[in-house]
Amino acid sequence: MASFDFGVHYSCQSPTEDWETLYPETVEQAQTAESLGYSSFSVAEHHFFEDGWVPAPSVMLGAIAGATERAKVGTNVTILPLHNPINVAERAAVLDLLTGGNFRLGVSIGWQDHEFEAFGIDKRERVRRLEEGVELVRRLLTERSVTYDGEFHSVEDMTVTPRPVQDAIPIWIGGMADPAIRRAAGLGDVWSISPFESPEELRDRRETYTDALEKYGRTFDEVHVPLRREAYVAEDDETAWEEVGEALLREHAEVYGDIEGTDAMETGEDALESLREHAEDRFLVGSPDTVIGQLERFHDAIEMDEVLVRTHFPGLEMEHAQKALRIMAEDVMPHFE
Template identity: 30%
Template sequence: MSKPRLSFGLWYSLRNPAQWARPYPELYAQTLRQIAWAETIGYDDVWLTEHHFCEDGHAPSILPLCAAVAARTTRIRIGTSVLLLPLYHPVRVAEDAATIDILSNGRFELGVGVGYRPQEFKGLGLRPQDRGARMDEGLEIIRALWRGETVDYHGQHFQIEGAKLAPMPVQTPPPLWIGGFAPASAKRAARIGDGYLGTGEMGDLLKVYREERARLGHAGPGRAIGGHFWLVVSKNPAQTLANLGPHVLYQIEMYNKWLGEAGQALFPAVESPAQLVAMGILQILTPPAAIDAIAAYVAATGIERYYTWTVPPGYPEGKMDEHLQLFAEEVMPAFR
């Protein structure tokens, strides 16, 4: 049976935990080097994610990073997964996204989410309970600006008079993805987005997404779904687990803490790297097994864009090159 066709991407958070800390200029330079190299071995897109006020330096400002990627690459598509749109003024997001699209000659994709950490809103003088309304208003404004309209907008959160985007993006318009872990995000993606960005099995959320599309008269294929599970390809899985395990465990523990505080627990509690594997949260597989795992994931979710959490927090980018090359050479061709 032939395998589904997929595009393959890399996902970065640029976390720098104290126990493995490096100078930030070194971390950022090595990340940009790896992205430029990954383009040469066949990866299709790169996704950058943001959070704010994190002790481990999780990337807080990803649009400048996207511009840096654009300057160092020629083919790979560049996306945000996700930009926390309610934290921003939408006119500036529309302008910055258009600028990155110009710098990249039409390779930018804007993925947005509502956010879930109260401190990120409070630290910027915003109310967490306003995030859904700010998201909806922001999306409406960005869409209108990207259509070339002169925008007069009088909403609950944004008051705009005579805004018109110039210069316009190369794409007409850039793809707009909606991401999130809650039913409201899945519905918003079905209603407004060009695609839905999720993580893991996404079972109930995909059901909500597709039901909402059907309710709106958009049944059947037509909007893309992007997703991932934490997969590392290795010819020596036991050794790779020993090397990577503590770093992946750190990442899972941090997301469990954040999402648990928001009432959106994503993973069960884990105490060791071995548990990550036993519970299926982390899969370290040989190339043939990885092909089967991705094919099964596509069959379960219908994704068209597969991306991977590229570098576990604190793990040197150079040490991941071997796994990324193995994935590109022995896994990706099965889905081309």
């Protein structure tokens, strides 16, 4: 039987701009989720979204670390090309100290034009900035007296203090396209899988990842495999979609439609049904039995050892997201222990 850990992913979006309530509620929910058996928490970074996606993930993770006892926390992901690697390394070290060595640093190249424009970064440089940034961050976190002369950043005899707990903080690298997956195999410790692929697509991408790992002297069996999914569990399938459908539709039409190829979901009375068809083999939405079946399909495809679920979406009441986490903990998670 498949066995894997469960974690929670947060984006803290509020179309009504009720962030003053949402942020503390999210931290409180993380504390409750840990008591239910969730063992990790991750936060993604985005900037200047109208509904206020987390622009400072390290601050949010610090609050979650303070509210939980043994949880792993991680950025999933930080848009590394937007940042100075020195700052990224310093924040990683502090979060590792706050969690007793349970921090994971997830990074990606980013894709939103407005974020690169706002930070004054040429988007055409993002791959080179990511590669250089990962190399420098890793060296700063594992070595002392680092000297590095790169295209974008240079340091001389630099030692980041305080030092992290872990000898090597794991670096997760996100990506969907084959070049990005190969980059994760060669440059990162973990491939951070997007929440969009079907099991069939994941089988193909697993093959790409496995082949790339072998070129670097590694095997699929020895790497950590986390799967992030949009999730919502309720008493039955119809209740789940009645409660989460509109919030999911808003997110995947407005934010992700361009990279999912879901333009048809943007408007019209059939939009929710289109989303439901799209989500059938991509998300974890429905009754406990439905979600268990979906998770089994994903495990058959990718053999993940951790699932990070996002149950709170823009416009959804936090109490609904909390209920979904509780039902998953009580009626889904025991099946995979």
